Amino acid sequence: MPPTDAAALRRALADRLADGGHLRDDQWRRAVEAVPRHEFLRGGFFEPVEGSAPTAWRPVLPDTDGWLERCYADESLVTQIAGTIVPRDGRGEVLRAPTSSSTMPNLVVRMLEDLRVEDGDRVLEIGTGTGYSTGLLCHRLGDELVTSVEVDPDVSGRAGVALGSSGYYPELIVGDGLAGHEDGAPYDRLIATCGVLEVPPAWIRQTRPGGVVLATLCGWLYSSELARLTVADDGVAHGRFLGGRISFMLARPHLPPPLGRLPDFVSGQERAARLGVDVLEDWDARFVAQLAVPRAQLVSLPLSGRTQHVLIDVEAGAWAALAQDGEHWTVRQDGPVRLWDMVEDHLLRWQADGSPTVDRFEIVVTAEAQRITWPKD
Template sequence: MSPDEQRAALVAALAETGALNADWAPSFTAVPRHAFLPDTFWADESGGDTECSRSSEPERWMGLAYCDVPIVTQWDDGGGGPRIFPTSSASMPTLVAEMLSDLDARPGQRVLEIGTGTGYNAALLAHRLGNDMVSTIEVDPQVTAQARSALLGAGYTPEVVCGDGSLGWKAQAPYDRVISTVSLRLIPPTWVEQTRPGGVIVSPVSPLFGSGAVVRLTVNDDGTSASGRFTRSSAFMLLRGQRYRGEPVEKYLPGEWPGDSAQSWTKIDPEASIGDDWLAQFACALALPDVYCRRAEFGEGWTWWFFDTAVTSWATVDSVPGKSRFDVRQSGPRRLWDEVEAAYDQWVAAGRPGYERYGLTVTPTGQTAWLDEPDNPVSR
């Protein structure tokens, strides 16, 4: 098939699943995704990122450009050496379409996009709303230049800015809509300030503990806060300024494990109950925004480590296949596993709610996650 035919097939598939609505279908039909992809990229095939070069595999390259898969376009912030962390990408078309549907941007509305990436999403916005109504900001100078070139080559000229997306872009504020294509732990109050009352902010949120989901916030009438529900699961790269690198274990545990920890037992296997369930992770993450975890191999299973960001407390749980109870060690003023277990039990008792029952309220002083209604916070 020709690229046009492949693009038409992708659009038809997205429409059939309900991901792509009628408002956005013309833009997906008109904007060539392949025009925003580099000659070499890494596509998510069979659970792994496989390299593909247009010069050596042109048919496969074009086919992947119009598959419903995410494509990595940069590793390790563009540094050389072995590829470790993906740091820029073309998002999965299904998620692109769903997030634009969440955004509900309409002609006549001004939009700010955080995280230009390849420029493809900005082109979709520019096609529907007009070039003059779209600003997009990208922190990486090289990625910015490539996106600007790709946009121009495809015939689109939205405002492309190289800068820190967490600050928004005051020059064109206020916006009717703000959309982020990078994930955050904390939604910046600046985005709320730069959005009109009644305006909408759509962003992936990736809590420190794990998992992630897209939130759709509406700015209140006086423009000081925004609140709304999560709409769907997501997995995006974090905004660079909100990446978190935990302290080494030695900062928490001087000397040999188990140190001064207290021993107890739990019937909850963190590997099976939390590690294998994104919703459970998400519920625990919202309840414990200052707790993060790591896993380390332990015999036939795993040891789960839990830490607080204040570097005061830690806990471990040994997940061993076939066991009915699991060894717990906890140290510090907080009993972190007890807190995780309580958050998990709270989620189970609520009927294992999905993403759509959770919401977020953002104010000038921070953010609060809630279940069902804003007056029912889940933070512990």
């Protein structure tokens, strides 16, 4: 029979993570076997309603059959919706976007292993969330070496209760994680459990020379990658992307703005497109396109009897609408910048350089800017 008690479920989870190649370090395995993930989900979680479009969410509470086993499944579990709604708020369905979750364990342990901590390292975690990964860090390093920042006071409070009930007492800070936590700097390691459009200079400044920053870089086209950076003596961080198509919810200040009233798509200038929007179906190509237009959003709309794929940068006041005509694509653009021109220029240069995969890209972060480059084959 499958295990039904929490300790056995933790051991079974550790076995699955090890068999999948995600859990390789014995010290992290001991942490997985010790830290009770279900304690961080006592408030329940949301599951998607099958077949709903847009996705509807319904609560799963501790008195629901199978709740304990689900807590130890290798899956992300949504714990908050729309910034305020938690599972105990009701038993109906919710048609809003998730804003907090317990990340799937294989990603949690992969990132903790990629952080390359050593005994005695002081770690700053950005995004406490449920507190489960915080608990794993405490078990591995000791409470006094772990500081975790969470922007949502209610989320931080629930995490603190769960951590305390599990026997862990790290320093928990309520505040803007993008600003780090200057009072505790410098840190040996910094790990972010949210996506960002660019690595905040504060994270680099608060990490000691030789220290490591691990963060997921994303854009509003939602191709994201995990970057590991090492801070040099001059305060500049250099690193690479680790591959694996990591995906996290964006930090709240980095969420895209509402599209608002859509522009008149019959204005602007039309031309034959050198590339169609279908090129963005490739993950690496979409990441490259994102480098060109990191604050552009992509929506598909039925217009004039055919589907238009519209790239919109709300802040810049620019848009590009693409449509397919047989085997060919056309693009109509307007605004102070030509978004699809920028995407095509970037992608065609990347293709001319041999279309290197994202794990070969290099990233440099200074106090003023972030620069991402790729090699030429």
